[in-house]
Amino acid sequence: MTAVPSDRASRTHLGMLAFLASDAVIFLLMLVSNIYLRRSEAHGGQTLLEPGRMLVFSVLLWGSSGVLLLAERQRGRGDRVGAGALYLVTALLGAVFALAQGLEWRSLAAQGGTISSSLFFSTFYTTTGLHGLHVLLGLPVLLALALLSWTGQIGRRAPGVAAAVLYWHFVDAVWLVLYVVFYVWRGP
Amino acid sequence: MSQRAPAFPNTPARRRPSAVWKVLTSTDHKSIGLTYMGVAAVFLVLGGLEALVMRLQLAVPGNRLLAGETYDRFLTMHGTTMIFFVLLPLLLGFTNYLLPLQIGARDMAFPRMNAFSLWLLVGGGLLLYLSPFTGAPSQGWFSYAPLSETPFTPQRGVDLWSAALIVGGYGTTLTAVNVLVTGARLRMRGMLYKRLPMFAWMSWINGFIILFALPCLTAVLLMLEVDRLLGAGLFTRGDPVLWQHYFWLFGHPEIYLLILPAWGLISEIIPVFSRKPIFGYEFVAWSTVAIAFLSFAVYAHHMFAVGLGWPVELAFGTTSMLIAIPTGIKVFNWLATMWKGSVRYTLPMLYAAAFIVQFTFGGVSGVTFAVVPIDWQLTDTYYVVAHFHYVLFGGSLFAVLAGLHYLYPKFTGRFLDERLGRWGFWLNVIGFNGVFLVQHLLGLMGMPRRVYTYPDLPGWRALNLFSTVSGFVLGVGLLLLLINLVRSRTHGRPAGRDPWNGWTLEWLTDSPPKEGNFSLLPPLHSRRPLWDLKHPDDMDHLRPRRHDKNGHIREEERGHQ
Numbered sequence: 227m228t229a230v231p232s233d234r235a236s237r238t239h240l241g242m243l244a245f246l247a248s249d250a251v252i253f254l255l256m257l258v259s260n261i262y263l264r265r266s267e268a269h270g271g272q273t274l275l276e277p278g279r280m281l282v283f284s285v286l287l288w289g290s291s292g293v294l295l296l297a298e299r300q301r302g303r304g305d306r307v308g309a310g311a312l313y314l315v316t317a318l319l320g321a322v323f324a325l326a327q328g329l330e331w332r333s334l335a336a337q338g339g340t341i342s343s344s345l346f347f348s349t350f351y352t353t354t355g356l357h358g359l360h361v362l363l364g365l366p367v368l369l370a371l372a373l374l375s376w377t378g379q380i381g382r383r384a385p386g387v388a389a390a391v392l393y394w395h396f397v398d399a400v401w402l403v404l405y406v407v408f409y410v411w412r413g414p
Numbered sequence: 415m416s417q418r419a420p421a422f423p424n425t426p427a428r429r430r431p432s433a434v435w436k437v438l439t440s441t442d443h444k445s446i447g448l449t450y451m452g453v454a455a456v457f458l459v460l461g462g463l464e465a466l467v468m469r470l471q472l473a474v475p476g477n478r479l480l481a482g483e484t485y486d487r488f489l490t491m492h493g494t495t496m497i498f499f500v501l502l503p504l505l506l507g508f509t510n511y512l513l514p515l516q517i518g519a520r521d522m523a524f525p526r527m528n529a530f531s532l533w534l535l536v537g538g539g540l541l542l543y544l545s546p547f548t549g550a551p552s553q554g555w556f557s558y559a560p561l562s563e564t565p566f567t568p569q570r571g572v573d574l575w576s577a578a579l580i581v582g583g584y585g586t587t588l589t590a591v592n593v594l595v596t597g598a599r600l601r602m603r604g605m606l607y608k609r610l611p612m613f614a615w616m617s618w619i620n621g622f623i624i625l626f627a628l629p630c631l632t633a634v635l636l637m638l639e640v641d642r643l644l645g646a647g648l649f650t651r652g653d654p655v656l657w658q659h660y661f662w663l664f665g666h667p668e669i670y671l672l673i674l675p676a677w678g679l680i681s682e683i684i685p686v687f688s689r690k691p692i693f694g695y696e697f698v699a700w701s702t703v704a705i706a707f708l709s710f711a712v713y714a715h716h717m718f719a720v721g722l723g724w725p726v727e728l729a730f731g732t733t734s735m736l737i738a739i740p741t742g743i744k745v746f747n748w749l750a751t752m753w754k755g756s757v758r759y760t761l762p763m764l765y766a767a768a769f770i771v772q773f774t775f776g777g778v779s780g781v782t783f784a785v786v787p788i789d790w791q792l793t794d795t796y797y798v799v800a801h802f803h804y805v806l807f808g809g810s811l812f813a814v815l816a817g818l819h820y821l822y823p824k825f826t827g828r829f830l831d832e833r834l835g836r837w838g839f840w841l842n843v844i845g846f847n848g849v850f851l852v853q854h855l856l857g858l859m860g861m862p863r864r865v866y867t868y869p870d871l872p873g874w875r876a877l878n879l880f881s882t883v884s885g886f887v888l889g890v891g892l893l894l895l896l897i898n899l900v901r902s903r904t905h906g907r908p909a910g911r912d913p914w915n916g917w918t919l920e921w922l923t924d925s926p927p928k929e930g931n932f933s934l935l936p937p938l939h940s941r942r943p944l945w946d947l948k949h950p951d952d953m954d955h956l957r958p959r960r961h962d963k964n965g966h967i968r969e970e971e972r973g974h975q
Contacts, residue, residue: 237523237599241527244621245588248587248590251629252632255629255634259656259660262656263652263653341640341644342644342646345646345651352637352640
């Protein structure tokens, strides 16, 4: 009854899928609270946001998912060095995004857009903060993947890698929704 | 002078890990399951003592034992403890212990994460009981905003309370992930979904409810803390009703996640002690799925008094009545299983029978709340208190006690003491019904809940005193049970592998099962693998029907008791 590697991989993958389904509910409820509470404010300071500038960094984050796809392809081909490098690039793109978000928060706060200034910003900081936390949690995982890949400790069928990859794609997909709701959509 | 000394004088061969260390570090699902139950027992004592002190306060009108906010603090700690740190760990304990055994697996899918979940839950419980040192939370387990916001409950204990639920909640979410993957991936060859034992089936469905209900609580607690710690005002300047929506979107499914594994235990016990396979397996199974969906669709019936508007109240009133159908199906199937069976009233079966009566009572009073005008009249009275204690105590906890008596021989290899057990049972039944039956009347007379005292109106004094006295009878009953649990571990009658003549795989292994659970698994062709093993001449899958055309169990089966 010992589990074969592919079985363990599929187990981990399924477990991550279930966890992310649960995680998605939290993001969903936070988004709904933003949409619902916006009715009671004229604009709540949304005009302080700069969708254009954030789009640049968002594209970097979404691009990291593409890089991760390439990394997985290299791993599938047995190219450990290439895959490790691409994992590292993914992590770097994520780090740049997290840094940009931190800087954006600082400039918003300087202009008076704080968590207590309006309901829009309350939900904005709560939701993007939770997302930022997910990005930060993903970074050490990606770095670990890079290291493990270089030291030859993950091969083509390593269990668990698929779960980490799924997590990162989820984080990027959530940001797509958050970007549209907070930066593009002008409210009900 | 050369003196040959032993290589390592005074050193014992190798320090053997102590029993405590083993429990703390184990990743075995059986050890984890039992630890869950042990933790729950500690919290049951705490929560039970809180309840008794509250009942003392309410024994006579105008009492000053727990005046004002002190009472609220006891109320909050009692509710939170019982729901999150007694019933939940008890049920997770049974799930952990039994699920792998029933599906023929060696362990859960992620054993180390399983241990992590357990200790997260324990950590949550510790946080909760640290909160009194920073100002005990007094906002109730429902924590309604804006009552739970800083202006009304400024003490830091509320933040620790939130942290306790978030930490414990993550433990439970990870357990749900574990349960789902275990049920989906680790079933032995031949263990199709349509052959899963009822407990395994219901625990697995329960995984889905946990997975989608608990994040609602996590989200709303995060939002509350953003308000309290960072001054956001989501529920003050925003909308306090939003709290209630999110909280009950978690809170109502929570009730079902506290009862599904309990139903699973009942669905295992009744067939074994009636010597009949469960009646209408498919209906019992699929009604569970229906309940999983409906449990989310009925949540707003906790909010009829908020003023949601007629269309919404009608819609939720209707769904709340609908959920009585799959629930009723289960009750009727249990009764049909007992009907014309040869029922053995052992301790587990006694508790199961008490469960059916009390749970049905609680279910019926639940349906009355689906009638919106009745709800308006009775909400926030003792009728509600009586109702949910009938469901959660008379239902869930009695089912757990049934399961405990049923599985104790498997846990320890010994029976619980029968005489002590029967004393405990009758004290529990009399005590429980004594406490809560009269509270229906108090509620109908208009006695409000969540208040620390009441005026001396006709009948109130006598009924409250009766309720309090019964509370102590119940306390003695539970104490006898605890004594029995401890004493029988060493003094109980040896039980052997299969003391109840069971049909599911857990009765195939040693009692208690060794690590790895099974050395050899039989081929599995039906829902009752052990029946097939014991009756090779009359295997389930080789005969056309188990019941005759009148729905009675076939004669051959009775001969095989």
